[in-house]
Amino acid sequence: MEGVAVQGNGGGRSMKVVAELGRVLELVRQLEMHMHAASQSSSSVELCRGLVAQIIALTDRSIGMVMSSSAAAAAVAHFADAPPALLSGTPSPLSDVSDQTFRTNPKKRKTTARWTSHERVSATGGTEGPVDDGHSWRKYGQKDILGAKHPRGYYRCTHRNSQGCTATKQVQRTDDDPSVFDVVYHGEHTCRPAAIPAAKRPHAQTLLQSLSAGLTVSTDNNFLTTAVSTVPRTPENRQAAAQSVSPPLASPVASDSYGLVPSPCPVTAGYRDWPYTGDLQEVVSALTTAPAEPEPAIDPDFMPYYFEFDPTFGMDQAILFP
């Protein structure tokens, strides 16, 4: 089963790239907001880490998609610098990422129809392995590579069997700096992230608090992404939320409600096994009045989620991302 976006037509894929980059933008904006709070709360620091991981993964995917559409070398060179620049606060020599294989030998990569991307990332903290890219991988092999000091690890998406996701990646320590890894991605993720386990879910009221704290929505014809950030309900944050939506709102989101939603906007929101269907406004209304579930131990002030709706996978279901 080949993924939808893998099919040759550039149209669908470019739409997806635009959608993905839109989400990157949303995440960066959230990150910016949370970084202000980060000095006061360690949970915000964790939150920022999570956002960074998502940003890296999304950006990487987008780069890979662009790479595979042959006409975009210049754009690639420009965008390829983004992930490592976001990786750490301090600029590092690692920042110049580019697909070296692609550059030095452009023809070698053309064999497969699937897209690839090449990234150079530093190790996390003191631990082994490169930074988390936001996907779950399962190692299926390791090889010593001729002329390389370190072996190459082979990974495939954890959801290969359950969802037929064919994405793979190869990870190899660089010769010169063992704390730096070359990561080559093959194929595109067609899997969906798992729903949040029941024990970890917030109840509806908490979710609504998230919605009212800050909400960004971007839409295009094919893709609707609703990003929910739980930031303190300050006027500044509301202003930021109002400006981050597309199109921007003239005024900040009012009180505990929010505006925006190109109407009618039929969606199903909520959890995989706890859906609400209707116009987005109705969905929020449903969340408001939903019966309370046993309250898990969470901090409602710093609990980020976003919904994703993708017609490719059907609009009957939305996934709630932590």
Added chain:
DNA sequence: ATGATTTGACCGCC
């Protein structure tokens, strides 16, 4: 018990 990792075997391609 289940799922992930390790590691030598296997296979296709140059």
Added chain:
DNA sequence: GGCGGTCAAATCAT
């Protein structure tokens, strides 16, 4: 035949 990629049995971790 050698190399890189994948398979799968054994092993490890939870």
